[in-house]
Amino acid sequence: MFQEIYSPVQKIEIDLFDNLFVKRDDLIDPYVSGNKWRKLKYILAKASNENKKHLITFGGAYSNHLVATAAAAARFGFKSTAFVRGEAVQNEMLLLCSLFGMKLIFVDRQSYKNKNLLFKSHFEDDSNAYFIDEGGASKEAVKGCTEIITELNETYDHIFVAAGTGTTAAGLLKAIQYKNLHTILHVIPVLKGGDFIKDEISKYTSISDHLTLHTGFHFGGYAKTTPELIHFIKNFTEKTGMLIDPVYTAKMFYAIADLQRKNIINANDKILAIHTGGLLGILGMKDKF
Incomplete structure (x- = not known):
């Protein structure tokens, strides 16, 4: 991989x-540039080892992390979804995310603060879903x-x-x-x-x-x-x-x-x-x- x-x-x-x-x-x-690949490398390995095929992550409308996750997901055979902070917008970054197959869910800033709740409310029944924190923050990163x-x-x-x-x-x-x-x-x-x-x-x-x-x-x-x-x-x-x-x-x-x-x-x-x-x-x- x-x-x-x-x-x-x-x-x-x-x-x-x-x-x-x-x-x-x-x-x-x-x-999947710079520290974004560094962070995702072992996250993707862990998701794969746990047989998770749907990456769920978080970021703002101009997040490099979202683009990197979308691109890496497409390259290595994962689905991807992102909760995007703020009102629904269109821009170059989100266009790239969409082209790489990432589904975008826009959420208000207050709801965005509780990422675990967002994940649970939308993907609790998805056994393939794998939580990736904003920016990829984790011990794997x-x-x-x-x-x-x-x-x-x-x-x-x-x-x-x-x-x-x-x-x-x-x-x-x-x-x-x-x-x-x-x-x-x-x-x-x-x-x-x-x-x-x-x-x-x-x-x-x-x-x-x-x-x-x-x-x-x-x-x-x-x-x-x-x-x-x-x-x-x-x-x-x-x-x-x-x-x-x-x-x-x-x-x-x-x-x-x-x-x-x-x-x-x-x-x-x-x-x-x-x-x-x-x-x-x-x-x-x-x-x-």
Whole structure:
């Protein structure tokens, strides 16, 4: 079932950064991209081992997780259904979900908060139904994300990752601790009030001095942006040829540049940024560009 991973490490040559390398998880797959494949890998294996053939998951109208789940389901012989938060809409992301065969159920924001109840009320009698939490958050997802570290051929002083649920960060931290690396993991929450990410990480591994949270780079909150961030994206992409998105990766790269500019990170330190994909999210902000 598992596809071969193609995720090289590339050095970035741009004035804002010193000694910066990028783990290109965005190159794994066009639709099951970046940390989405990492998270789904062992979830799909578990569903298959339990003879479950209907994947049920959750997300917003511009969710990369929904597209990834729909694409993976089609590729590996599953049915898929998603509860979509908010009023019924049509957009590019949901079009892709539908093309991959995913059934969409729109639910109001209050009902969406109780995902277990939604699953039970709609699929209690479906013995093939398999619950996948929003963003794929699970111990199986954490296991998949630990493999980012085990694939590395070199060690780094700092590793950076953007965070929404903290699942990818938990996998990275767990692997750093297991391998007893000197590396500091810098997590950039993309939501306001991102301190909760530490609590989410602690569900899967112990919190240690390897972890540093930077909560000041959310640019207004989840899926929020500013002209400054948009300008940064345009400049970064033009200078590097690497596409980044306004929701996750742009905030991470901005944070790295800012921390280096302020000498919080030594210019000689070796830095690895995890490019977690999610590039389709740009479609939801095309009017900003």
